[in-house]
Amino acid sequence: MWVQRSVTPLEGGAFPARYPRFGTPSLQQADGNGYLYFVRPERVGVASRRLEMATRPMSNPEARPPLRVALVQFKPTKAEVSANVKAVRRTIATQCGSTDLIVFPETSLSGYFLEGGVAESAVTVDELIELLDSPPDTGPDVVIGFYERWRRRLYNSAAYIEARDGTWKLRHVHRKMFLPTYGVFDEARFVEPGTDVQAFDTRFGRIGMLICEEMWHSMPATVLALGGAELLIVPSASPARDFSPAGGRPRNLERWEQIAPGAALEHGIFVIVAQLVGSEGGKLFPGGSVAVAPDGRILARGPLLEEAVTLASLDAASIDRSRVASPLLADLEQMLPHLQRSLESTRAYAALNDSQSPLEDEAEKVIAEGLVGEGPILNEDLGLIHETDLNLDLDLVEKTLIEFIRDEVCRQRGFERVVVGVSGGVDSAVSLSLACKALGPDNVYGFRLPYRTSSRESLEHAELVLDMTQAQARTIEISDPIDLYVNEYEPEISPLRKGNLMARLRSVILFDQSARLGALPLGTGNKSERLLGYFTWHADDSPPINPLGDLFKTQVWALARHLGIPEVIIDKPATADLVKGVTDEDEIGVSYHTADPILYGLVSGYGVEDLVRGGLKQDEVDLVWKRLQATHWKRELPTVAVLSSSAIGEFYLRPVDY
Numbered sequence: 001m002w003v004q005r006s007v008t009p010l011e012g013g014a015f016p017a018r019y020p021r022f023g024t025p026s027l028q029q030a031d032g033n034g035y036l037y038f039v040r041p042e043r044v045g046v047a048s049r050r051l052e053m054a055t056r057p058m059s060n061p062e063a064r065p066p067l068r069v070a071l072v073q074f075k076p077t078k079a080e081v082s083a084n085v086k087a088v089r090r091t092i093a094t095q096c097g098s099t100d101l102i103v104f105p106e107t108s109l110s111g112y113f114l115e116g117g118v119a120e121s122a123v124t125v126d127e128l129i130e131l132l133d134s135p136p137d138t139g140p141d142v143v144i145g146f147y148e149r150w151r152r153r154l155y156n157s158a159a160y161i162e163a164r165d166g167t168w169k170l171r172h173v174h175r176k177m178f179l180p181t182y183g184v185f186d187e188a189r190f191v192e193p194g195t196d197v198q199a200f201d202t203r204f205g206r207i208g209m210l211i212c213e214e215m216w217h218s219m220p221a222t223v224l225a226l227g228g229a230e231l232l233i234v235p236s237a238s239p240a241r242d243f244s245p246a247g248g249r250p251r252n253l254e255r256w257e258q259i260a261p262g263a264a265l266e267h268g269i270f271v272i273v274a275q276l277v278g279s280e281g282g283k284l285f286p287g288g289s290v291a292v293a294p295d296g297r298i299l300a301r302g303p304l305l306e307e308a309v310t311l312a313s314l315d316a317a318s319i320d321r322s323r324v325a326s327p328l329l330a331d332l333e334q335m336l337p338h339l340q341r342s343l344e345s346t347r348a349y350a351a352l353n354d355s356q357s358p359l360e361d362e363a364e365k366v367i368a369e370g371l372v373g374e375g376p377i378l379n380e381d382l383g384l385i386h387e388t389d390l391n392l393d394l395d396l397v398e399k400t401l402i403e404f405i406r407d408e409v410c411r412q413r414g415f416e417r418v419v420v421g422v423s424g425g426v427d428s429a430v431s432l433s434l435a436c437k438a439l440g441p442d443n444v445y446g447f448r449l450p451y452r453t454s455s456r457e458s459l460e461h462a463e464l465v466l467d468m469t470q471a472q473a474r475t476i477e478i479s480d481p482i483d484l485y486v487n488e489y490e491p492e493i494s495p496l497r498k499g500n501l502m503a504r505l506r507s508v509i510l511f512d513q514s515a516r517l518g519a520l521p522l523g524t525g526n527k528s529e530r531l532l533g534y535f536t537w538h539a540d541d542s543p544p545i546n547p548l549g550d551l552f553k554t555q556v557w558a559l560a561r562h563l564g565i566p567e568v569i570i571d572k573p574a575t576a577d578l579v580k581g582v583t584d585e586d587e588i589g590v591s592y593h594t595a596d597p598i599l600y601g602l603v604s605g606y607g608v609e610d611l612v613r614g615g616l617k618q619d620e621v622d623l624v625w626k627r628l629q630a631t632h633w634k635r636e637l638p639t640v641a642v643l644s645s646s647a648i649g650e651f652y653l654r655p656v657d658y
Contacts, residue, residue, distance in 0.1 A: 067204050067231070067314040070099045070140070071289040071300070075278035075307045078111045078412065078655075079121050085109060085131040088144065095309065097138045100204060105276040105289075106145035106212050106237040107156065113280045114147070116653040118190045122147040122154050129161065129168045139163035141171075141202065143274075145211065145235035147191065148175065154191045158209050158235045160202065172200040176211040177220070184239060184283055189653075199227035205316070212236040215259055215273070225267035225329055226336070230319055232269055234260070237276040240286040240400065243392045249304060250396070253288040257298070265296035267332075268323040270314050277307055279407040281656035282549075284400060294322035304396070305403045385601045385614060387593060390555055394562040398434070401547045405438035408545050409520055412656075417519035418545075421510050422446040422466060422473075423577060424458035427548055428524040429465040429565045430556055434547055435522055441470040445517060449506045452479040458577050461569050468566070474513075478505050499578030503536035511542075520545060528553040528592055531599050532624070533631025534584065541634070552599065553592035589623050598624040 072091055076084045088104060095102055106112060109128070110121035123131070128146060141162050148157035156176040162169045175194025179187040197220050199208040208224030208231070215221065215234050224232060242251035249257075256273060264271040271292040276285040289302035291312035300312040323329060332339075409415050418435050422428045435444045446469070448462045466473040482502060486493050493501070510521045523546030529535045530549060548556055553574065560570050574584040574592065585591045598621050601611045611621050633639075637649065646652045 064316045070102045071274045071310045073287040103274040104144040106235040109146040112237040113655040122149040135163035174209040178213045199229035221263040234273040239283040261296035264292040268294045385597045402438040417443040418522040419445045422462040424461035431524045436469040444471040446471040448475040503539035507539040552596040
């Protein structure tokens with residue numbers, strides 16, 4: 001229930017914009033000296049207090065010491081809860097006495113991509129507190145993301161735990177409401193959604209928590225701000241994607257650096273985002289944690305791709321200054337009843353869409369179901385996709401792929417070495433160069449595996465890149481075993497079959513050499529070849545780690561130039577060198593410079609008609625589309641008949657287990 005109350009403006013019959021306002025204005029002006037406001041009965045009297053706060057001098061900053069916050073970019077060991085808790089405890093110990101609050105990322109106790117392994121890594125809050133043991137003297141409060149078991153259900157949760165009287169005490173648990181199910185995500189299949197978002201009181205003030213995607217929706221942060229939160233804590237695990245040239249960071253991090261300052265500025269609150277780092281089955285968490293002031297300024301930023309503790313000092317007086325300068329939260333409080341009424345009205349629209357009932361007024365049928373116009377296309381090139389759309393931030397890509405190799409080979413799988421088949425082409429040259437930068441040339445073994453018809457140029461170029469990188473080099477001829485099989489058993493073999501036979505034997509040798517050396521095979525296949533199906537199944541695609549598999553061929557060429565690969569390797573026509581004199585373009589039917597923009601458009605959601613309407617050639621688009629559609633099977637694991645409710649990859653779902 002709302003009651004009417006008359007409030008006198010400060011001066012001139014209006015409230016100066018620089019002062020915080022309150023209540024909800026009516027549609028009528030009471031008289032020349034005042035306005036009518038609707039206020040909740042329990043908030044009668046708040047008006048005068050707010051006006052007093054607005055007009056009095058700022059309080060002494062020393063009366064409210066800044067809150068010292070540590071944002072931890074954490075790299076958990078996959079599904080090893082005990083080991084990760086020990087690392088958490090070590091981090092807490094290093095920050096004692098210098099930090100009031102430590103914030104760890106989403107799913108810090110286990111890693112994020114667990115799929116069906118969530119149940120094995122989930123713990124109750126009581127178990128978490130027991131694992132953390134006793135807090136050290138002068139211990140800070142801790143926020144930590146983890147998979148939680150609660151009331152016999154599983155959640156993606158964040159707990160705020162206080163260090164009090166020599167023990168850990170739970171203050172609040174937030175259970176993630178928005179569970180992504182797009183792209184690489186399938187979170188809603190493995191955990192339950194939370195149903196509540198609330199601000200809560202701590203010894204440092206009133207705080208709210210959200211987890212990752214919840215921050216990408218405006219309403220949860222608004223609810224917490226309206227609930228009195230002055231600090232918003234966001235544990236996150238946001239995989240890196242889209243390395244466009246501008247910005248110096250993946251595009252999803254650029255988006256975070258728009259969202260966090262936007263929420264901070266709108267509500268006059270501090271926002272802290274703590275990001276996961278590391279590679280989980282090729283999904284790279286880039287770090288880049290941020291702390292944001294109430295005026296939208298970035299106070300602190302974590303590094304990319306590294307475990308780190310980033311410190312930020314949060315001065316509460318800046319909340320007062322920010323809300324006086326930009327009283328947007330007060331404006332929202334004024335309009336809240338009207339917004340609530342408008343929100344209720346949206347239910348009618350949703351119900352209409354659900355029922356799909358016919359319109360009563362026949363004249364209304366002219367209303368379009370979607371956003372549509374009637375004008376001509378002003379630019380025939382509208383929507384045209386160019387090769388420049390595939391440009392990358394090559395410095396960032398190089399750094400990311402080096403970290404990917406280092407993390408996947410050494411940290412996650414426990415190896416120190418890799419083997420690479422070096423063909424003399426640009427793909428293997430780039431993989432070899434990245435591996436040497438990541439692991440050191442002493443730990444990278446490059447193998448030339450020529451057949452007697454292999455071109456002399458390929459051998460020379462392979463030797464050139466091996467010398468350039470200083471990798472360990474070895475040459476193993478495959479001519480005799482291939483010829484023995486062909487002459488003895490398959491004298492009528494076709495050139496295509498023979499080429500595939502060579503590719504598969506090379507893969508067998510690389511795997512055997514990796515076993516001899518205690519190493520892992522490193523892949524060299526690019527995204528264009530994978531999408532076009534232009535590779536030998538169970539040969540080129542067999543290595544367990546591939547740094548180039550999400551780079552189009554034209555992007556590999558650009559990265560090769562960036563890495564200093566010799567131009568003679570980059571500029572020559574691409575060829576698998578399996579059939580003498582035959583290039584990739586001969587077999588595919590179009591060049592990579594033509595195919596890559598088409599592939600980029602198709603995998604970005606454009607249809608064939610869209611690309612042709614945008615200016616691409618119909619016959620070329622059709623050719624690439626048919627190859628893409630006809631080769632999905634080559635990009636999948638073998639198809640298994642599903643006969644049980646525990647079929648691997650269907651019901652029994654696990655990420656990469658190291």
